[in-house]
Amino acid sequence: xxxxxxxxxxxxxxLFYPFVRVAGLQSLLLGLAGIxxxxxxxxxxxxxxxxxxxxxxxxxxxxxxxxxxxxINWLSLAALLFIAGKIVSxxxxxxxxxxxxxxxxxxxxxxxxxxCLAPGFHRYSEALVKALLKxxxxxxxxxxxxxxxxxxxxxxxxxxxxxxxxxMVALMWQxxxxxxxxxxxxxxxxxxxxxLLAEVLSKVLIVQMLISTHP
Amino acid sequence: xxxxxxxxxxxxDHRLQVKRLxxxxxxxxxxxxxxxxxxxxxxxxxxxxxxxxxxxxxSLKDMAALMKVSYPTVRNRLDDVIAKLQSPNPSPKP
Numbered sequence: 429x430x431x432x433x434x435x436x437x438x439x440x441x442x443l444f445y446p447f448v449r450v451a452g453l454q455s456l457l458l459g460l461a462g463i464x465x466x467x468x469x470x471x472x473x474x475x476x477x478x479x480x481x482x483x484x485x486x487x488x489x490x491x492x493x494x495x496x497x498x499x500i501n502w503l504s505l506a507a508l509l510f511i512a513g514k515i516v517s518x519x520x521x522x523x524x525x526x527x528x529x530x531x532x533x534x535x536x537x538x539x540x541x542x543x544c545l546a547p548g549f550h551r552y553s554e555a556l557v558k559a560l561l562k563x564x565x566x567x568x569x570x571x572x573x574x575x576x577x578x579x580x581x582x583x584x585x586x587x588x589x590x591x592x593x594x595x596m597v598a599l600m601w602q603x604x605x606x607x608x609x610x611x612x613x614x615x616x617x618x619x620x621x622x623x624l625l626a627e628v629l630s631k632v633l634i635v636q637m638l639i640s641t642h643p
Numbered sequence: 644x645x646x647x648x649x650x651x652x653x654x655x656d657h658r659l660q661v662k663r664l665x666x667x668x669x670x671x672x673x674x675x676x677x678x679x680x681x682x683x684x685x686x687x688x689x690x691x692x693x694x695x696x697x698x699x700x701x702s703l704k705d706m707a708a709l710m711k712v713s714y715p716t717v718r719n720r721l722d723d724v725i726a727k728l729q730s731p732n733p734s735p736k737p
Binding site: 447448449450451452455519520521522525606607609 | 711712713714715716718719722
């Protein structure tokens, strides 16, 4: 991109192609800071990143578990993509670029944890969970919480969550493609398989972490 | 106006060759059929990149700092140039 690039091009590059300018140790430090901050925000509001692509509201856990979830998610995918890169890439690439940009690719989750601080989101989530649990007790009758301001907050946050997840996957792909110079159908397939395996691996590791502390 | 060296045939896009060379001093002319040096077949941008790369002693880190981009961006650019140099009929397109 030239210095005379249009502002919209600069914004596009910042949002979807940040790794053209940021990689290596710089991206690793920024990414880890983002993961730690998202973990801390998750800890104070009972938000869980319990899988590479997952965000759920749940019980309050110790702070280090919230941080552990973020680190497990990052390392699961980065490690599998490193192996995939070694298989499909025809060039030499640095591990710090892949691991660093993968950490930075998770920064939309920081936005998600900020969005969930919106007043009413947790209130409506709890009401919804209660209603669904009642439905399990007495099947056949669904009584959803009444529609009010919280419902709209919940809807907007859910939409934001979905957008951020799609954006994060786009960044994860860019990180892999750019760091490993991986292109073509093989690279896409390797990324998708790695993402699916990482989702399973991260779930297993997070469950193991919970079991090990709450036997 | 700075003239650029044409390296591709405008008709079939194949790589051009040198047919005639001339000395401006004594006006001696040499005629034959000489292939262009492989670097001359690259685009002006790629040639400038290679010059900068050599001046930076082949350091990708220094090149990244010079171009204000990340290390893998330079590495990928270098891979593209290597692929063009290895191609039997490289395209000068950047």
